[in-house]
Amino acid sequence: MKNQRLGFVGLGDDTASACLSMLKIMDGRSEVSWSHSDPDSADVLMISCDQTDETQRWARSDKPRIVVYDSNQKKPASPFVLQHPFRVMQLLSVLDEVAGTLALEGPSVPQPHSPSQGVVSSSTVSNSVSPFWLSLHEVVNGSVSNPAGLLVSSSPHGLLYFKPASQRFYASKALFRQLAAASVELGPLTPTTEVVSDEMVACPLFSLCWMVSRYSATHLAPWMNPEGAFHLKRWPSFGTLEKSRTHLSLCALMTKRPLTREQVQQVSHCSEEELDRFINACEMSDLMVFEEAVQVSLPQASAEEGKGRFGGLIKGLRSRLGLSA
Amino acid sequence: MTNDEFKILFTGPMGAGKTTAITALSDQECVSTDVVNTDIDQCDKEMTTAALDYGYINIPGGGGVRLYGTPGQERFRFMWPILANNAAGVIVLLNGEHPDLDSHLSVFVDAFWEQGAMPMVIGVGRLASEDFEVIERITDTLLERHISPPIFSVDVREKDDVLLLVEALLCQIEVNEMGMMQA
CATH class of the missing domain: 3.40.50.2300 (Response regulator)
Structure with a gap:
């Protein structure tokens, strides 16, 4: 580098x-x-x-x-x-x-700065997030002149609209299905004077973030300190989030106290990529509180089923109900 | 209750699906204390729980989980703290299309939240699959009071949905256990 x-x-x-x-x-x-x-x-x-x-x-x-x-x-x-x-x-x-x-x-004749067509320059593709994710980050952090207005992102499968004021995405059912099922190349969000058609359906911000984070933000976003501690304000809407034990555990852990990524991984056994994707989606949806430097004690991995008051029973119950991960 | 057992409580208004959820999980026939429903305005069903519903899940190797359902009508609320005593967690079931949903939410969350000491999960039934407005409204209402349990749209006739509620509760109980061990 x-x-x-x-x-x-x-x-x-x-x-x-x-x-x-x-x-x-x-x-x-x-x-x-x-x-x-x-x-x-x-x-x-x-x-x-x-x-x-x-x-x-x-x-x-x-x-x-x-x-x-x-x-x-x-x-x-x-x-x-x-x-x-x-x-x-x-x-x-x-x-x-x-x-x-x-x-x-070279340094002598830089190209003139031209205002981006998007909310952020599409050339500003960082090492881990897509232009769509970057533009969405700027929008949800207030870098949009008219929050009540409509923004649009183009994709090979159709247009995706976003209304910052209501934190809702709008698109055809087919596009949402595609976004949930496979990688879809989304362009940066740009202001538009178009209107959302009646055939389109709405999708909450978190749900969309979770869907597209799979291929838009698989590593911790560059604006977050990977060494910091993360605290979830509340459980996210589980409308479209996979309801796996991993995600439920992450929510239960991270709503309880601020934890570093390493601590979360140690207790939850979640993969780094999945954890980063989860943090990215939560952060984009304003669910994540970030603490730069905090002395956080690691919860004992008790966790280690069997050690707590209910530990062994929970393990047995999960096995009995077929819930074991 | 013995040392190799713990208790999960199901609560919520009449007709929210408490008996159905317990029946879906229980290894034995659910014990119900039904009486004739005299409050048809609240819920259009013939019988309703007066004291408790009871089910049991046997855990291989010994022990088990007691499942208790509270009566849904407020006139029987004297039973609620009795049943909540020593519970590991509570699952609140609500009818998402009931006109008194907000009131039900307030009554049952207030009765069992205990400043977050008892793990809680809220399951909202009878919502259309794409109806996230109700869940968001409930979330916002509770957040204004600094209450933030997990909230799911569920159909308690589907066992997987009931298992989801149980899993979310177990995850919270485990995290609470970590806190206890740390103290």
Whole structure:
């Protein structure tokens, strides 16, 4: 993996500090490895759009620049921009764009930044999530100008609509069947003025997330810290979720207390891929509380049927009822 | 109750399917204490449970699980805490198309939630397969009160649906057991 250095110029302390935290979260999940350095030795500058002596001096440098501007400021005419405040996914997106430009043609003449047709750039395909998943993440986190409006994603099997305000997807029954049964390539969500037809049926956000996470987000999404602890706010709707013992156990465990992925795996014996998929779907549906650094004690694996008050009985009951996994 | 037994409680309003669910699981004929239903407005059936339903699941190698069903009518609610005593968990069954669903939800969850101390699962019957509005409404209602048990749309005439409720309950009981061992 290529290493690139990012230097800050004229950013406020809070912005610089947030960026450093984001770089840690992104570590290993971007197309290149980004580290912080002083502006002199940086490959790329992250520079405030405020006109100061310092920013004006660095603006004349040949280094690629990501210009950071506040929401009350006019968007700068620069190839790479970030509106402050921004989220880790937006930083990841622009850094990947810069890295792609550097790799293609060197640092001197970056391509002009063109607003994406989608909610996020379809070129911002991270190492583990699809463009559809990225765009959905942006939408559910509020990066949509009109939440009451309708967004659409195209697929070879038809259109999939999403209404952020009601957290409902709409599509033909055939498309939902296809989404549940097989891998379907979904394009990023984009605003549309179309209307949902009467023949279409609705599907709740979590159900859709669970269906498509199988091929859209099989590894922990890059905006989540894999070392953190995860806590489920409540049990998800089981409308279309496979009602397997694994999933029921994950829900029971993760609603009880925050746990790291390793702890959950140790107690539930769930595979890493399935756990990540579960966390991704829950996070996208606003069911997951994420804790950066928390001292979490591991529940004794009691678990180990037979050790608890009911342990042996539960094991026997499962066997008797044919519930054993 | 002996050391090699535990108790699962089924509760909910009249006609929600408690007797049906217990019958689906029990190894022996379900013991019922039926009386003539004098509250036809609430549920259009001839007989209803006055004291309890009782079933039993034998566990190979010894022991078993006692299955108790509470009476659904509030006039018999004095039986509820008696039956809930020492239960490992409770399964609340509701009729999703009953006009008093919200009231039933409140009455039965309040009676057995115990600040989350007792594992609980809610099964909502008589919903269309694509009707997730009712489940979401129940979820939101309970969340406003910081209550968040698993909620499933079920048909208790289907044994697999009853087993799903039991499995969800067992998973919670196991997690509670971990907490007990940690303390």
